[in-house]
Amino acid sequence: MPFDWTDDLARVDWDELSALYRVAPLGDKAPADLALVFGNSMFRSFAFDAGVLVGAGRGLGDGRDCAYLCDIAVLPAYQARGVGKEITARLLRVAAGHRKIILYAAPGKEGFYNRFGFRRMKTAMAIFPNPEAAVVRGYLDA
Secondary structure: OOOEEEOOHHHOOHHHHHHHHHHOOOOOOOHHHHHHHHHOOOEEEEEEEOOEEEEEEEEEEOOOOEEEEEEEEEOHHHOOOOHHHHHHHHHHHHHOOOOEEEEOOOOOOHHHHHOOOOOOOOOOOOOOOOHHHHHHOOOOOO
16 A cells, blocks of 8 residues: 555644544544544554554553444545555554454445444443534434
8 A cells, every 4th residue: 555654643733633534524623632642542544645644543452351443534535545454454453452342433424334344232321422513413312
């Protein structure tokens, strides 16, 4: 793959990552918040093309029982070019060994993650700061 891959936080421009999430679209994530959450994440993967950040993802893990992959996003111009697939594969490799790996996907993207072995959970639950908006966006049942 012709992209430059890294997990090095020092290479990330947090404003650029924030803009990536806005256009992906995965919401408005403040640069300082992204620096905090990626810095606190056990796993991360960033894809660059000629110095431009084109994709990112991260994962939390406890080292044995549970890992959680999240915030996987790709610039629209780079979607369907294997970037999201490679980010997911890289995160899965470094999370291997956990008894369960959980993924939080945007509604409508479940099929993409099925090919990696992810299946819909029957008992997953969540608390959102604005549950009504989460229902409208397809993240929660009414």
